[in-house]
Amino acid sequence: MEHAVKGNAAVMGLIAGMLAACGGGGDSPASDTSNKLLAAVQTAAAAVAENCPAWSAAAIYTVDMCVTYNGAVYKAKWWTQNNVPGTEQWGPWALQTTTPTPTPTPTPTPTPTPTPTPTPTPTPTPTPTPTPIPGGREIGSYFAQWGVYGRNYEVADIHTTKTPVNGVQTSVADQLTFINYAFANTYAKNGGYECDMVTKAETGGSNPNSPDAGTGGDAYADYQRSPARTVNGQAVPWDAPLSGNFLQLKLLKAAHPNLKIFISLGGWSWSKNFSAAAKTDALRKQLAKSCVKMFIAGDLPVQDGRGGAGAAKGVFDGIDIDWEYPGGGGQTYNTVDTVNDKHNFTLLMAEFRAQLDAQGAIDGKRYALTAAIGAGGEKIAQTEPALYGQYMDWVNLMTYDFHGGWEATTNFHAPLYHDPADPSTGNLAKYNSHDAITALVAAGMPRNKILLGVPFYGRGWKGVAAGPNGNGLYQSTGGAATGAYEAGIDDYKVLINKTGTRWYHPVTKQLYLYTGSGGEWWSYDDPTVIATKMQYVRDQNLRGAFSWELDGDANGALTNAVWIGR
Known part of the structure; x- marks a missing residue:
């Protein structure tokens, strides 16, 4: 039975944060914890041989640094400071051994061949204790290029917004391991397709049949605009080769050295040319080389006194490919090859990896390659x-x-x-996170390469009938609800202020809001929902989670829920 949740959303968020900090609200057998500790002790041989200093609350530790504390050796899973080893089950420290003094290796002795034993009859077993993710989980989010306008959200706001982590007010930037900058576009150029910089309104949203659909861009916001607020509190000099969001992202990294920034190519509106650009080896090389040159080597076109060779060098640590979607299902103006996109996507990823490695060899650095992928089973296929x-x-x-x-x-x-009560049929019947991850893993993607997506916004309808349960769920509507920026969608920071009755669905685990018969119905994630999803990330041993998008958050509340739930 569902429970109506009324009242102060901030109080609910605080309770959710406390639960997530303690390992979430899920059932975790005591044997799981014992198994994890036992596994840590059994794999401690390498750790005990290291010279591990005593832990200090003032020191900063990064991945794989070891310390001794209360007679035990711990190794850092990610960046940490002032987190006491051994006090948090899901904290930054991994127990290595309870014997810090190295033990001499015994002389090997022959091991007799064990006597075979009969294979027992299989019986159902619980999910095995997950192997810890090396180096900790990845927690990221998207920064939208256009957020600096109507939403008035600057890169500097990531730096200045703070929420509590272990009782300490902590910048949102320190609660992320990466940020994807959305988006860059690709264009027909030099007989093929290349990354480029233009400032041009996108017409595809209102007129997908326009010949210019899918060819927009905003170089002005990217590297020419003077921000309203800056990370370092200083105005950008008029003659600086780099300004806009790119400069602020570079300054953000300097202030938060554990943060990485990736450029995201494509997205819903700008995936027009991917299929065409992936058709041949020569075209793939042309596209990948141009994108690496522009965003990794940093060679921006000179426009309005900004840009030039190396102007954006050091801004981006990798490339995120957001092709929506290979084989079709995206905007109607996209180029699509329903037969060959499937393998061409693989070949395009291989080419981007090769080009990034070539640039990395020059720079003495490894650059990351990620992709945003569709979660529908038909998209994965x-x-x-x-x-x-x-x-x-x-x-x-x-x-x-x-x-x-x-x-x-x-x-x-x-x-x-x-939800078994969901009336959806066909592919839509499997439109949920668990089925998507199950399909992706079955198709061969390792769990430690999968990040779960978390929305910082909701989707809603108007004119919703109450239905037999009075909650508007799975009921007829009058169309998309009015949104602050777009019909049918609103940011979390807007939704928390809407009046109505809220329920946490017992099966899907998502929150929904209903304003009453004939009114609005919205589904979205809040800190309580996110705590449940992050418990799922841990239980499934996924690489981490990411969100869309930072400007939808309410003073960092959702980012904080993802971070403490990792």
């Missing part, structure tokens, strides 16, 4: 995860937008699990 996965650092599985105002009945847009 249009690619080759077992093949292209070898080239990726990880994939961002877009486990949201499963349902929305384009449909006639209400439904959850980011459910964790399938």
